[in-house]
Amino acid sequence: MSFAPQNAYGRVALIVLAVVAAAVWFLPAYYTGLLTLIGIYSLVTIGLNLFMGYAGQVSLGQAAFVGIGAYTSAVLAVYLHVTPWLGAAGGAAVAALVAYVLSFVALRLRENLLALATLALGIVINVVFNEWEFIGGSSGFKDIPGFKLGAFTFDPRAYAILSWALVAVGIWFAGNLVRSSFGRTLIAISAGELGAQALGVDAEKLKRQTFVLSAVYAGIAGAVYASYQSYIDPSSFGFLLSVNFVLMSVIGGLRSLWGAVIGAAIVVALGQILQAVVPVVLPSARGDFQQFFLGAVLIAILILLPRGLAGRVSEGGRA
Amino acid sequence: MTAATTAALTATTLDVRGVSMRFGGVLALDDVTFTARTGEVLGVMGPNGAGKTTLFNVISGVQRPTAGTVSLGGVPLTGCPVDRVASLGVTRTFQTPVMFWGLTVRESIAVALAAREFGGSYPPPPLRALLPAGFGTPGRRRADAVLNDRADALLASAGLAHMGDRATESLAFGEERLLELARALAVEPVVLLLDEPLSGLNPDEVADVLTLVRAARTAGVAVLLVEHAVGELLSVADRVVVLDHGRKIAEGTPSDVAADPIVIDAYIGDELE
Ligand SMILES: Nc1ncnc2c1ncn2[C@@H]1O[C@H](COP(=O)(O)OP(=O)(O)OP(=O)(O)O)[C@@H](O)[C@H]1O
Ligand SMILES: [Mg+2]
Numbered sequence: 001m002s003f004a005p006q007n008a009y010g011r012v013a014l015i016v017l018a019v020v021a022a023a024v025w026f027l028p029a030y031y032t033g034l035l036t037l038i039g040i041y042s043l044v045t046i047g048l049n050l051f052m053g054y055a056g057q058v059s060l061g062q063a064a065f066v067g068i069g070a071y072t073s074a075v076l077a078v079y080l081h082v083t084p085w086l087g088a089a090g091g092a093a094v095a096a097l098v099a100y101v102l103s104f105v106a107l108r109l110r111e112n113l114l115a116l117a118t119l120a121l122g123i124v125i126n127v128v129f130n131e132w133e134f135i136g137g138s139s140g141f142k143d144i145p146g147f148k149l150g151a152f153t154f155d156p157r158a159y160a161i162l163s164w165a166l167v168a169v170g171i172w173f174a175g176n177l178v179r180s181s182f183g184r185t186l187i188a189i190s191a192g193e194l195g196a197q198a199l200g201v202d203a204e205k206l207k208r209q210t211f212v213l214s215a216v217y218a219g220i221a222g223a224v225y226a227s228y229q230s231y232i233d234p235s236s237f238g239f240l241l242s243v244n245f246v247l248m249s250v251i252g253g254l255r256s257l258w259g260a261v262i263g264a265a266i267v268v269a270l271g272q273i274l275q276a277v278v279p280v281v282l283p284s285a286r287g288d289f290q291q292f293f294l295g296a297v298l299i300a301i302l303i304l305l306p307r308g309l310a311g312r313v314s315e316g317g318r319a
Numbered sequence: 320m321t322a323a324t325t326a327a328l329t330a331t332t333l334d335v336r337g338v339s340m341r342f343g344g345v346l347a348l349d350d351v352t353f354t355a356r357t358g359e360v361l362g363v364m365g366p367n368g369a370g371k372t373t374l375f376n377v378i379s380g381v382q383r384p385t386a387g388t389v390s391l392g393g394v395p396l397t398g399c400p401v402d403r404v405a406s407l408g409v410t411r412t413f414q415t416p417v418m419f420w421g422l423t424v425r426e427s428i429a430v431a432l433a434a435r436e437f438g439g440s441y442p443p444p445p446l447r448a449l450l451p452a453g454f455g456t457p458g459r460r461r462a463d464a465v466l467n468d469r470a471d472a473l474l475a476s477a478g479l480a481h482m483g484d485r486a487t488e489s490l491a492f493g494e495e496r497l498l499e500l501a502r503a504l505a506v507e508p509v510v511l512l513l514d515e516p517l518s519g520l521n522p523d524e525v526a527d528v529l530t531l532v533r534a535a536r537t538a539g540v541a542v543l544l545v546e547h548a549v550g551e552l553l554s555v556a557d558r559v560v561v562l563d564h565g566r567k568i569a570e571g572t573p574s575d576v577a578a579d580p581i582v583i584d585a586y587i588g589d590e591l592e
Binding site: 007056175176180185191192194195196197198200201202203206213255 | 352379400401402405406410411413417418419420421422426427429430431432433434435436439440441442445448449452453454455459462463466499502503505506
């Protein structure tokens with residue numbers, strides 16, 4: 001039997017993109033904004049799913065790569081007048097470079113230590129954002145130029161479409177990847193690393209390439225975020241955001257690419273709902289409490305649906 | 320067969336010299352020396368805890384020996400990581416089969432073939448695998464389709480044609496052993512280390528494994544076979560090395576070894592302990 005890999009991800013993603021592109025003309029601005037945010041987070045989470053769900057690793061520092069993408073693009077645009085289109089490529093490149101260098105330390109480590117190493121990366125990068133006056137220090141970076149297409153400067157609708165176009169490309173690419181021999185080898189190392197190594201699989205190199213790819217996804221997302229918000233500061237890319245990416249990834253189902261999108265949508269939606277509900281129910285509660293409740297609701301989801309909402313990991317158990 | 324191929328089939332390939340492996344107070348391997356030749360089945364016998372698995376771990380790069388060297392056709396393997404040893408031509412199976420859950424049987428074989436496609440090591444630089452795969456280039460798709468077809472052909476030759484679409488999670492223990500063996504053969508090894516490939520198998524499966532082992536020998540592979548089923552081991556092996564408490568206590572043809580009082584002592588002594 002000959003098997004030609006077909007990628008349904010790309011086709012479905014085009015339909016989703018078309019729906020978004022139509023919806024933004026009807027949706028109130030508030031929802032268009034949420035849609036943009038979900039698109040940006042989805043992009044990060046699709047990349048993270050390759051590293052966590054398929055390669056079986058952990059990263060608690062993904063927000064740092066988003067931040068690197070955002071700051072790189074912002075610096076290029078503000079200081080060197082580089083268009084955000086190129087800035088996004090630059091952001092992806094710098095995020096990839098940092099991931100590449102870090103991987104030589106981190107990927108030697110087993111899961112728990114890898115989680116700690118990526119966590120430390122996130123913290124260190126955030127300290128750099130805070131202390132480096134050239135990029136605004138703790139007060140952040142203002143007046144970041146927007147994306148342009150000819151004479152047209154992107155408005156919120158255009159950002160929603162842009163972010164979902166990137167989701168479409170990102171999920172198409174990842175979809176091709178997971179169905180290829182590359183993706184199968186990722187699954188092989190996550191299931192039995194030593195067994196794959198005994199066949200000649202350089203597990204560390206494979207994880208490195210995947211980690212760098214996940215940083216590329218995050219870097220591009222960060223660049224779009226920076227131009228969309230036109231303002232960034234270190235707190236936008238803190239530890240809690242990294243945790244939220246892991247939550248999005250796990251809630252949607254680690255070994256599922258659409259799960260990443262579903263996870264991002266749920267975490268963003270829950271955040272909004274809690275922001276509206278918590279002050280009414282608990283008037284004395286402050287911002288931290290929302291994160292607390294978000295965590296609690298998400299833990300409940302995880303207990304009820306351990307494989308995630310779109311979990312496609314095979315149900316078959318060992319005989 | 321020409322004289323040249325006969326010579327090639329009896330050439331020394333794996334050279335294990337003075338290998339010792341100490342774990343704290345335990346000397347799991349004690350100055351072990353032997354060679355394996357292309358196109359032979361070298362049986363490795365020994366009571367429980369004799370150091371057989373440790374020997375395989377040292378040869379395959381899982382553990383670095385505390386003394387001694389391992390080389391393949393003159394190329395040193397000592398200290399090389401597992402995947403490097405594999406890319407040089409030494410692969411193995413495990414006492415407890417390692418399955419790639421999440422993949423089908425066919426896909427598991429295709430993983431091995433993908434490594435083979437790139438000179439025995441995977442992944443190659445991103446330009447050669449990651450990016451073509453992600454962009455779904457026609458060339459990469461064709462190459463992957465070829466890997467699938469070759470996986471099917473390999474499964475058929477191992478008598479597993481019916482298993483291709485099965486999830487690895489659904490396999491019975493004996494099927495896991497057969498898949499692991501077929502997977503190892505897919506990388507076309509020079510040296511194949513099999514750690515108790517017959518344990519837990521029914522008689523049909525034992526016959527299947529032995530057929531595959533003999534076919535590998537005919538193809539010129541040096542097969543190192545650790546097995547507690549002494550009858551089967553002696554029937555398939557060309558030569559046998561016997562370990563006891565980490566030391567090589569005997570080496571020779573199956574009939575010599577079976578008649579060796581030291582070997583008999585080691586097994587009986589072990590049973591009395
Ligand atoms: N990683 C390790 N750490 C400490 N001791 C070890 C380790 N691996 C093996 N040993 C010890 O080394 C000795 C040899 O073990 P090994 O597993 O090689 O034996 P074996 O011949 O394969 O036995 P079996 O037939 O039971 O599989 C045993 O005493 C074992 O306890
Ligand atoms: Mg053993």
